[in-house]
Amino acid sequence: MPKYVLWGSYCEDVVEKRAPYRQAHLDGLAIQKAKGILLTIGPTQDLTQVFGIYEADDENTVRQLIETDPYWQNGIWTEYEVKEWIQAIA
Numbered sequence: 001m002p003k004y005v006l007w008g009s010y011c012e013d014v015v016e017k018r019a020p021y022r023q024a025h026l027d028g029l030a031i032q033k034a035k036g037i038l039l040t041i042g043p044t045q046d047l048t049q050v051f052g053i054y055e056a057d058d059e060n061t062v063r064q065l066i067e068t069d070p071y072w073q074n075g076i077w078t079e080y081e082v083k084e085w086i087q088a089i090a
Contacts (some may be wrong), residue, residue: 003085004054006062008077008078009077009080017076018073021070021074030072035084037061039052062082
């Protein structure tokens with residue numbers, strides 16, 4: 001199954017702004033992880049970007065997961081890019 005890399009950006013003052021949506025966001029990620037779709041995800045140390053790796057049937061599936069996430073819907077993630085990824089070394 002193809003793998004996809006997510007790179008995205010966070011809004012300004014992310015720590016304060018994400019608070020009302022954080023638990024729903026984490027719960028959704030946990031479901032994706034349990035289903036084997038989300039392999040890993042997390043912010044950069046400076047909290048300006050998010051990085052994730054998904055394993056899904058196609059890019060549209062990944063985009064749908066991102067765009068239904070509370071962080072995207074509420075402007076915590078402000079932009080994102082998805083690229084199909086070739087894992088050279090496991």
